[in-house]
Amino acid sequence: xxxxxxxxxxxxxxxxxxxxxxxxxxxxxxxxxxxxxxxxxxxxxxxxxxxxxxxxxxxxxxxxxxxxxxxxxxxxxxxxxxxxxxxxxxxxxxxxxxxxxxxxxxxxxxxxxxxxxxxxxxxxxxxxxxxxxxxxxxxxxxxxxxxxxxxxxxxxxxxxxxxxxxxxxxxxxxxxxxxxxxxxxxxxxxxxxxxxxxxxxxxxxxxxxxxxxxxxxxxxxxxxxxxxxxxxxxxxxxxxxxxxxxxxxxxxxxxxxxxxxxxxxxxxxxxxxxxxxxxxxxxxxxxxxxxxxxxxxxxxxxxxxxxxxxxxxxxxxxxxxxxxxxxxxxxxxxxxxxxxxxxxxxxxxxxxxxxxxxxxxxxxxxxxxxxxxxxxxxxxxxxxxxxxxxxxxxxxxxxxxxxxxxxxxxxxxxxxxxxxxxxxxxxxxxxxxxxxxxxxxxxxxxxxxxxxxxxxxxxxxxxxxxxxxxxxxxxxxxxxxxxxxxxxxxxxxxxxxxxxxxxxxxxxxxxxxxxxxxxxxxxxxxxxxxxxxxxxxxxxxxxxxxxxxxxxxxxxxxxxxxxxxxxxxxxxxxxxxxxxxxxxxxxxxxxx
Numbered sequence: 001x002x003x004x005x006x007x008x009x010x011x012x013x014x015x016x017x018x019x020x021x022x023x024x025x026x027x028x029x030x031x032x033x034x035x036x037x038x039x040x041x042x043x044x045x046x047x048x049x050x051x052x053x054x055x056x057x058x059x060x061x062x063x064x065x066x067x068x069x070x071x072x073x074x075x076x077x078x079x080x081x082x083x084x085x086x087x088x089x090x091x092x093x094x095x096x097x098x099x100x101x102x103x104x105x106x107x108x109x110x111x112x113x114x115x116x117x118x119x120x121x122x123x124x125x126x127x128x129x130x131x132x133x134x135x136x137x138x139x140x141x142x143x144x145x146x147x148x149x150x151x152x153x154x155x156x157x158x159x160x161x162x163x164x165x166x167x168x169x170x171x172x173x174x175x176x177x178x179x180x181x182x183x184x185x186x187x188x189x190x191x192x193x194x195x196x197x198x199x200x201x202x203x204x205x206x207x208x209x210x211x212x213x214x215x216x217x218x219x220x221x222x223x224x225x226x227x228x229x230x231x232x233x234x235x236x237x238x239x240x241x242x243x244x245x246x247x248x249x250x251x252x253x254x255x256x257x258x259x260x261x262x263x264x265x266x267x268x269x270x271x272x273x274x275x276x277x278x279x280x281x282x283x284x285x286x287x288x289x290x291x292x293x294x295x296x297x298x299x300x301x302x303x304x305x306x307x308x309x310x311x312x313x314x315x316x317x318x319x320x321x322x323x324x325x326x327x328x329x330x331x332x333x334x335x336x337x338x339x340x341x342x343x344x345x346x347x348x349x350x351x352x353x354x355x356x357x358x359x360x361x362x363x364x365x366x367x368x369x370x371x372x373x374x375x376x377x378x379x380x381x382x383x384x385x386x387x388x389x390x391x392x393x394x395x396x397x398x399x400x401x402x403x404x405x406x407x408x409x410x411x412x413x414x415x416x417x418x419x420x421x422x423x424x425x426x427x428x429x430x431x432x433x434x435x436x437x438x439x440x441x442x443x444x445x446x447x448x449x450x451x452x453x454x455x456x457x458x459x460x461x462x463x464x465x466x467x468x469x470x471x472x473x474x475x476x477x478x479x480x481x482x483x484x485x486x487x488x489x490x491x492x493x494x495x496x497x498x499x500x501x502x503x504x505x506x507x508x509x510x511x512x513x514x515x516x517x518x519x520x521x522x523x524x525x526x527x528x529x530x531x532x533x534x535x536x537x538x539x540x541x542x543x544x545x546x547x548x549x550x551x552x553x554x555x556x557x558x559x560x561x562x563x564x565x566x567x568x569x570x571x572x573x574x575x576x577x578x579x580x581x582x583x584x585x586x587x588x589x590x591x592x
Contacts, residue, residue: 072135088116096123109172137151146372159404159407191415203407214584222237224581226308226315232286233311237573238572240274247278247279248281249283251333254436255433258285269516278556284585290386294437294438297335297447315577316571316576322349327356329357331448334354346472353479358492359454359469359498361491365485371449395433476501478504485512494537519550524550528544528546
């Protein structure tokens, strides 16, 4: 008799070993749970009543147009009749009835198409999800944050009920359960108890402990040469006898640690830049606590970015610096450039590069759901109690926006399959989050996100100085990422038109994080360039030229074209006016 793919394949001795391991994990998990200390309950960072109002608004919106509702129901009846007519029947064509995005890997197992049971489960889910999304998208009378919140809540529900998340409707879990005699489910439940005991509200990725800061990750040689209450400034050792005269200063976002650009050596942007003869400085932000609660946008720009620029110039003797930045860091760089221009200090910045950064927040896609007046009020109350937003809360938010990749895939791996996830330096960095102070979030959320004041000349003020991006004459390059789920590339393009000087726009392939970490040796993703800015992003893309490989060399060439590209003897950290304080990556990057 031919064995089915779901019959036990492991010898009985192996299954006994698996059960022994599973029961050991369960005992350890119960011990952790018994000794777990209760976590203090703080106020919510969102308004639950706003969620209820949104759902009520959708219900009334559907009821307000009975003809449209009836038409949708009739169409649904036809689709389900077609589905049941062919359900569980052998088929030559196993193509899903709804196109599945390439990025959605949930239904990649062959059984989803080959096995009539799993194929029918998959198709039923996809049809129902499509119908629900179409109905919610077409509800009249809802717009802006309310509409975005409704769509976000529906996505969370549909992601949660996907058949891939349940033992009997996931072929991989069925096979794994047969192989282990059910030990995977016991050990997976132990993993769940351990996460509950940890009290962080996130699924922990259980990977081998191969990433150690300063050794296997964030390991490019260098030294901290300056520090204050907000940041440490790292200067990296040169790799060439001569270097470009103008140093580079990197401004990271506050949400995560700086070293996304210094992961493993093979993918480190820092190492690559040093190898090109660049003198690289990196800001490593402090992990703020209650004592930093009054540090707002002004402090991070003035005492952070501008202070780092001054320190880099002092360390090298250069007259100006090239700034480069990522995500929120780029938004702060734009504010810093406008502030310097208002102070007649614009020549201190030779150029600025903003990667995956928005200055026009008129189109935030999924994120607009959170820029809601009620949620901002609730967040203000939450921040008032503790003085900052915790890194775990931020991680939960970012994970929810990409729930299938960052939540449910881990649920399946750890709680159902009991498999250790492949080691990922990028996900290690993602989980190494940082807090954000109360004053910063309040000023950033109210003034920039909700008010979108950078699009209005002088509407946003810093230290009493009107911020006008149109006054910035510093050469700027904006690098957007085509599949960016945080800073949509069209929104980045819209912001490019706000700067008053010469602006270059580049569109890289891939997403918000992976599109940045794109070493030339990998020859991946590709990028697009265009001669000039035109009224719309789509019009620019229609005439853009696609290039293979990484955008890094293109950017390096652009940097050399800004001002005089003079070479000078390499500068070793500590050899100038600023002395070395401690080796890279410094102590701030490991602050709890």
